[in-house]
Amino acid sequence: MKIRGFRIELGEIEFAINQHPAVKDSIVLAQSQRLIAYTVAQESVEPEELQRFLKQSMPSYMVPSAIVELATFPLTANGKVDRKALLDIAPAISTRAISLPQTSIEHQLVQIWQEVLKVEPxxxxxDFFELGGHSLLMLQLAAKMEQALGKPIPMAMLYQVPTIRQLSQAIADKQSDFSSALIQFQAGDSTRSPLFCIPGATGTFRFCEGLRAHLDPEQPIYGIQELSIDSQTTLEMMANHAIREMQQFQPEGPYHIIGYSMGASVAYDIAQQLHDQGQEVALLALIAPGNMMAIPEQFTVLQKLPVVRNFYLLLELLTRWNAFGVESRSLKFRDRTVLFLKKVIWSLKLIVRMILFGAIDHLTGNTDPYWRHGWIVRHYRPRQSAFPIQLFICEQEARPSEMWVSWRTLADDQLTVHILPGTHLSCVDKSAMRILIQKIAHLFPK
Known part of the structure; x- marks a missing residue:
C-alpha cells in the first residue's frame, strides 16, 4: 500500500517491531494516511522508545505515528484478529510529544500542515519529513501557505527549516533568502569540489542524509531542487536547470554527481551536457535508475512517427543482441534464442500497456505528477555515454536484468554495476549509503 506517496510493507514494520525484546507480537494498520501499531508486550514499553528503536532500522515514514499497547488482540468469532475492532480503539492523538503554537503564524501553519499531511495533531x-512529507506534498503545502500568508514560500525553504517553529521564524525574518534551488546539506571545506545530489520524482533527499552520516565532514554536499514541471517540461530542461544552479556555485569542473531514481536519468543528462561544454565529470553515480532504452541511430527517424513512438523498447531488443548482458553471451545458441524471444514478448507486453495507459491518460487529462515524471523519462532519448558510470541497483530490481539492461548499451565497458541491499525505497537508507561510499570511495573529491 501507499502512505503519503511512499510504498509501505506493513509486514516489514511488524517484523521490525517484534525484534524489540519487550514486544511479544504486533499488528500495524493504516488509517487516514497514518500508521498505527498495536502491540502485545511481554513487559511494558513506552511508545517513544519503540519509535526510536524503529528509526534505527527503517526510514521515518515507516515508523508508526501512534503505538497502542494491548493485553491481547481482539478476536472475531472465527478466532482471527479483529482488525476493524483494532481501528475502533485507535488513539485520538499521536503518542508524540506535542509543542503547541505560540504565534499567529504558527497557528496558521499548524492548520495547513494538518490539512495537507492528514496527521493530527x-x-x-x-519535522515535515519525519511526518511523511515529500516533494508532492511540498507543492500543496507551498500553495496553501502562499494563499494564507500572502507571500510565496519556496519549496527549498522546507529542506533548510523543516519545522513549523523554524519556518515561522524564517518567514518573519525579512533577511532570509531561500530563492536558490541549491540546498546545503554539509558545508564542508570550501576548497574541495562539492558533491551534487539529484532527487527522485518524490523530491526525496534521504540519500543525502546517509552520505552526510558516512562521508568526511569536510566534504561539501549539496542537493538541487528540481525544476517545477508542466506539460512542456523535458528531461533536458530539468538537467539544464540543475547545471545553472551547479555552475553558479562551481563554475568549472571536475564535477561529482549522484542521482536517485528519476534523478538518475536527470543526472545522466547533466553529465552529457557538461561533457558537451568541455567540462570534466569525475563521478557519475546512478542509484536505482529506471530503464532507458537507447534507440540505434539508424532507427531514430521512426521516433517521429506516432504509430511507432512506443516501440523503442522492441527496436532496442531486435537490434542490440549484446543488450542481454555478459551472462547470456556464454549460453548456447538455442538458449540465447529462447532468451531473445522471451524478452521480445516482455517488450510487446510493456508496449501494449504503455499504449493503453497513454490513451487513457490522454483522454482523462492525467495531471498526476508521478505520471508526468514518468512521461518525461519515457520521452527522453539518451545518447551514448562518453564517461564512466557507477550504477547502483537495489536487490529487488537486480533481476530480471531487463530493468536496467539499457545502461549496458549506453555505457558499454565504462559501466560498473554495484548491488545495494533492499528495495527501491530502502536502498537509500543510511546503511545502504555506507556501502555505496565504500564501493566508490576512490572517486569522491579529495
Missing part, C-alpha cells in the same frame, strides 16, 4: 517542533 502536529506540533511546532515536528
Amino acid at each position: 502536529i506540533g511546532v517542533e515536528d
